[in-house]
Amino acid sequence: MSHVYVVGIDMIRFGRYPDRTVPSLAAEAALMALDDAGLTLKDMQALYCGNLGQASGMVGQRMLAEIGQTAIPVTNVANACATGATAFRGAWMSIKAGVYDTVLAVGVEQMGKGLLGGGGGVSPEGLVGSYTMPAMFAHIGMEHSQKYGTTFAQFAQVSVKNHHHSTLNPKSMYRKETPLEEVMGSEMIAYPNTKLMCSVNVDGSAAAVLMSEKKVKQLGLMDRAVRIRASEMSSNPYEERQAAMPDFSGATRVAAKRVYEQAGLGAEDINLVELHDCFATAELVHYENLGLCADGEAGRLIDDGTTALGGRVPVNVSGGLLSKGHPLGATGIANIYEVATHLRGKAGARQVEGARIGMTHVVGGGPGMGTACAIHILEKV
Amino acid sequence: MTDPILPIIKSEGETHYLAGSRCGACGQIFVGERDVCAKCTARGQMAAIRLAETGSLYAYTVVERSFPGVAVPFIDAVVDLDDGAHLKGTLMGVDPNPDTIRFGMKVKIAWREAVPVGADKPYLTYVFVPQEGEAA
Ligand SMILES: [Zn+2]
Numbered sequence: 001m002s003h004v005y006v007v008g009i010d011m012i013r014f015g016r017y018p019d020r021t022v023p024s025l026a027a028e029a030a031l032m033a034l035d036d037a038g039l040t041l042k043d044m045q046a047l048y049c050g051n052l053g054q055a056s057g058m059v060g061q062r063m064l065a066e067i068g069q070t071a072i073p074v075t076n077v078a079n080a081c082a083t084g085a086t087a088f089r090g091a092w093m094s095i096k097a098g099v100y101d102t103v104l105a106v107g108v109e110q111m112g113k114g115l116l117g118g119g120g121g122v123s124p125e126g127l128v129g130s131y132t133m134p135a136m137f138a139h140i141g142m143e144h145s146q147k148y149g150t151t152f153a154q155f156a157q158v159s160v161k162n163h164h165h166s167t168l169n170p171k172s173m174y175r176k177e178t179p180l181e182e183v184m185g186s187e188m189i190a191y192p193n194t195k196l197m198c199s200v201n202v203d204g205s206a207a208a209v210l211m212s213e214k215k216v217k218q219l220g221l222m223d224r225a226v227r228i229r230a231s232e233m234s235s236n237p238y239e240e241r242q243a244a245m246p247d248f249s250g251a252t253r254v255a256a257k258r259v260y261e262q263a264g265l266g267a268e269d270i271n272l273v274e275l276h277d278c279f280a281t282a283e284l285v286h287y288e289n290l291g292l293c294a295d296g297e298a299g300r301l302i303d304d305g306t307t308a309l310g311g312r313v314p315v316n317v318s319g320g321l322l323s324k325g326h327p328l329g330a331t332g333i334a335n336i337y338e339v340a341t342h343l344r345g346k347a348g349a350r351q352v353e354g355a356r357i358g359m360t361h362v363v364g365g366g367p368g369m370g371t372a373c374a375i376h377i378l379e380k381v
Numbered sequence: 382m383t384d385p386i387l388p389i390i391k392s393e394g395e396t397h398y399l400a401g402s403r404c405g406a407c408g409q410i411f412v413g414e415r416d417v418c419a420k421c422t423a424r425g426q427m428a429a430i431r432l433a434e435t436g437s438l439y440a441y442t443v444v445e446r447s448f449p450g451v452a453v454p455f456i457d458a459v460v461d462l463d464d465g466a467h468l469k470g471t472l473m474g475v476d477p478n479p480d481t482i483r484f485g486m487k488v489k490i491a492w493r494e495a496v497p498v499g500a501d502k503p504y505l506t507y508v509f510v511p512q513e514g515e516a517a
Pocket of ligand 1: 404405406407418422423
């Protein structure tokens with residue numbers, strides 16, 4: 001079966017845009033992606049639009065009201081931190097199914113500052129443990145510590161690495177070195193995650209133009225195309241402790257197994273990864289979930305620089321969610337933008353040399369809700 | 382009668398307990414009442430049980446920043462109960478210091494009344510406390 005390609009992709013610089021609207025942020029990225037493809041909205045046959053904060057607010061249609069009401073079908077998508085990637089995958093499936101040749105996918109989010117959730121009514125917070133995101137992801141890190149002896153400093157080093165990477169990325173929210181002492185010494189939120197080990201709540205948008213192989217050839221766009229080698233998703237499999245500690249590993253392992261099978265590749269074939277470092281603890285655990293190393297070896301990978309720029313498999317060279325920022329609905333497509341940019345050899349100072357195959361991963365959910373995971377493998381044409 | 386903070390907290394006279402379920406098909410124990418098994422998908426096999434009140438500490442974090450109005454620090458713990466259920470809760474009676482909290486420490490359920498954030502009256506809750514003989 002023929003492949004689907006990304007022929008245009010871009011993102012706005014992540015930051016705080018309190019004076020903008022969600023549709024206007026989405027529109028900006030959409031136009032950037034169209035320009036990157038050298039196409040117009042009139043070439044698009046369908047739109048998949050991902051957003052969480054206004055999930056019932058018809059964001060896709062409101063975006064088209066700003067840039068062109070061409071009456072194309074709009075599918076608005078909400079799926080926790082996998083929202084943007086789910087929209088992208090919807091576009092991919094519609095082309096794979098032969099329904100369309102050219103489809104636009106957009107992810108967008110406008111966020112407040114501070115802890116997500118809380119607010120409103122009587123809460124068991126504090127009486128029955130914690131329902132904050134930092135605490136949930138602290139548990140995942142502490143589970144790894146309990147099994148393998150992973151240390152606070154090893155988790156903190158993830159944040160040092162990703163903040164360093166972000167100094168090379170002009171689209172990152174923050175672009176500042178954070179030495180280990182600064183990361184470990186910043187405000188403790190939920191041990192071992194300090195403030196600098198929590199992702200940044202920012203506003204952002206990203207968009208991609210997906211196209212069938214037939215159409216790419218017909219329009220002569222192969223020179224700017226990136227092949228979608230595989231697209232997979234999962235929800236959380238049954239895990240014994242999931243009611244006590246939401247599970248992000250089980251879903252990631254299922255999706256990783258599926259995506260390697262679909263691609264006909266193994267973890268050893270991957271040249272760079274953008275994975276879901278919503279908290280520093282999560283990144284180390286996902287090294288193992290994605291098969292970048294054997295179980296128990298994630299601490300060694302961060303210690304020996306394997307996952308830093310210049311290492312065997314650089315992870316989150318964009319700066320990751322920790323420094324680039326994490327606008328929930330936009331993150332999935334922004335990850336794909338990063339990997340596609342490396343595969344096109346256009347990543348500038350942070351370019352992963354010789355990158356041919358890259359992986360993107362997002363996983364999200366919450367206490368009592370379950371998990372959504374999406375993984376894509378992209379290939380240089 | 383003090384209202385429970387979560388529906389899994391039940392009372393019979395002065396005795397409090399945590400509601401659980403056991404799947405007759407696969408044996409899995411769940412926290413709370415339910416009808417269908419999330420593990421094996423069996424229907425009509427669930428039996429209501431009272432959860433064990435002892436267990437061991439599987440994972441934890443010391444929460445230093447929480448939602449507005451919530452007193453910190455506190456220990457957010459995941460406990461493996463001795464009947465095979467897994468329960469989240471606040472661990473009390475232990476110094477909230479990661480250097481001294483021991484994975485696997487033996488804990489038990491205790492009952493407390495406390496005023497949660499967003500409320501103006503106390504609610505009944507469970508907490509974990511160290512079992513006798515565990516260093517506090
Ligand atoms: Zn069962």
